[in-house]
């Protein structure tokens with residue numbers, strides 16, 4: 001049932017976007033044909049998977065937080081934190097040469113995860129201790145992280161050999177995720193797949209997952225049962241933010257190759273849509289992220305092939321968010337038709 | 340007078356795993372008060388939700404004035420003159436009484452005439468004895484007043500068949516008296532009333548006829564004057580019921596709980612418990628009487644670790660547990676049956692099995708250091724479901740689908756089914772039988788007595804003086820954050836307890 005509703009949400013978003021196409025004097029059928037062509041073309045499909053990696057990592061983490069009824073919208077900021085940390089590590093190792101190349105990435109993955117976790121624990125702790133609203137705190141922290149990241153690229157971390165362009169020096173080869181041969185897909189996809197399995201196991205099989213479900217279902221019941229709310233939300237947000245931090249790292253080490261201003265095109269927010277659209281199910285999130293990656297790529301194809309505005313995929317995403325949230329309503333209530 | 344205004348014939352309603360109504364027949368005469376009696380989960384609410392168009396029946400026929408009708412929504416029901424006052428009121432708190440009453444009514448023109456409507460409401464209110472200020476906002480009203488608003492809503496829509504789903508559950512004794520006189524007034528003016536309850540005394544007091552449901556089937560329809568409490572109880576539960584509890588004299592073992600000068604502040608910093616001291620031995624059961632809001636909740640929470648004690652001490656079997664965590668209290672054998680069964684005592688969307696291990700999931704055999712062991716959990720849950728006679732389609736259904744009595748049994752089974760300390764446990768129970776039907780109430784009381792006979796120390800809070808008198812060994816009376824009276828139940832004097840509860844005297 002809820003799967004059908006998710007499909008209906010997507011379908012409605014297509015219909016409404018179609019209407020918008022018509023008003024922009026674009027043939028919607030042709031537009032969608034071009035959009036979905038990206039799923040049949042191997043090069044474009046490979047590109048869709050590339051885009052899906054950060055979305056997937058963010059959405060998986062958010063799904064866990066949402067299961068604990070912690071409504072984080074902090075994925076975007078955590079992506080920037082991850083980006084800052086990996087860039088710091090690259091610059092640090094370039095100077096000190098303490099880590100041999102082969103050890104750098106495993107070490108970096110752990111450090112990025114840990115620092116992003118700390119960033120994520122802040123709003124969790126504030127909520128647990130002072131009942132601050134997590135939607136507001138996580139949202140505000142997004143701006144903080146993005147501004148710090150942008151400050152660093154135009155300030156202290158600006159590439160001295162960059163002809164004044166605002167970006168960091170390029171990452172050395174050992175700080176890049178290798179590509180799967182014959183594709184543009186980098187190996188961080190396996191972090192995403194591993195994360196989906198781990199999140200699934202946590203929720204379905206572990207004591208901690210049980211605590212998450214109790215806390216998410218009823219704060220009072222959790223307190224009565226002796227489950228520490230503070231522990232659960234802090235851990236949940238540590239994992240959630242850690243994964244989003246890795247999303248930032250995967251963008252820089254996997255795709256961009258250096259720190260740039262505003263390097264995430266809103267993947268942290270796309271992750272929110274994907275998490276809900278996929279019913280917080282870790283496996284469906286993997287598929288849903290690839291679908292979304294495809295939409296992003298397809299949107300760009302539309303821009304170039306049909307001269308549509310850059311905003312069109314944003315409009316579509318926004319519509320999808322609206323239809324998904326309306327879908328949540330229909331999951332709870334049944335509609336009765338009357339004469 | 341003898342014409343049936345309503346007939347429900349062979350009504351069947353099946354929910355996944357339960358037949359909530361199994362070929363139920365029900366008829367209603369003009370101007371009669373017809374009680375629908377049954378234990379929790381018997382299917383009373385379901386039957387009435389079908390009549391009111393909220394649920395769709397799987398088969399059956401509904402006739403109004405002898406004509407078969409199809410009722411697909413509350414709107415259809417209202418058009419046929421059928422209205423319902425639900426167990427949980429459906430009012431908009433920020434709106435005034437008038438606004439709530441006319442909201443959604445089809446009698447309004449396009450432009451609201453609040454003045455004219457309020458006149459009509461005032462007339463209805465005075466002719467049926469339903470005192471309420473039409474311009475007050477609903478959130479300011481007591482439960483009894485809100486109920487009157489719901490009734491006025493129906494009268495305003497010219498409803499002639501009125502359904503009341505357990506209307507007395509939320510009322511004070513005084514409000515209940517007023518409701519009953521309004522009901523009589525309405526029936527004398529030709530309204531037909533369906534009165535749902537699980538309380539035998541209410542059936543005998545108010546109804547003309549009574550239909551008894553048991554596990555989805557109707558077992559009998561009786562003329563109230565021609566039946567009695569014992570027959571009705573027998574019909575409702577399916578076996579005779581005893582209203583007295585035979586008790587063995589207490590066999591006291593050592594001191595189980597000692598509370599010394601405990602003070603508790605609420606969120607605003609007001610003193611809620613003022614130097615409460617008492618002790619409790621293994622093998623005794625103490626009932627705490629008092630009007631709700633006189634510190635009972637604070638006391639219960641202070642001795643279970645859920646509330647911070649600002650001064651004083653709590654000892655469990657000699658061990659100082661003042662301000663220890665709820666988990667530590669539980670591990671030391673302090674078991675708590677809270678007031679809210681759904682949302683505190685249980686997590687609503689988690690399954691019966693998950694709720695049964697809510698406090699023990701992280702011990703063996705239910706888990707190792709990381710993973711849950713589902714086989715062990717399921718086996719344990721199935722055992723408790725059997726031992727405690729919990730009625731549920733499977734241990735995997737979310738507990739929110741269970742009836743009140745079965746929900747309480749889930750809480751009891753978890754707390755008492757697998758005693759943490761094989762030694763002496765301290766059992767703290769808040770209003771353990773509130774809202775339960777006769778059968779479940781009897782079950783809970785017997786269980787508490789059995790626990791006492793096994794040597795556990797029990798303290799329970801109740802609003803029902805009869806219950807306190809019938810099962811406790813000692814009685815405390817709470818007023819204004821203090822224990823103002825303490826007596827042996829054999830020497831208890833009801834009148835004196837009543838005065839202590841009101842704060843008029845202290846012992």
Ligand SMILES: Nc1ncnc2c1ncn2[C@@H]1O[C@H](COP(=O)(O)OP(=O)(O)O)[C@@H](O)[C@H]1O
Nearest residue numbers: 354357359379380381382383384385740741742
């Ligand atoms: N919406 C529902 N979904 C599933 N089961 C339900 C639902 N409503 C009631 N039931 C089940 O139907 C049975 C009858 O419930 P109900 O009519 O509420 O009983 P009563 O009002 O007599 O206490 C119970 O076993 C209850 O668990």
Ligand SMILES: [Mg+2]
Nearest residue numbers: 383384385426
């Ligand atoms: Mg009911």
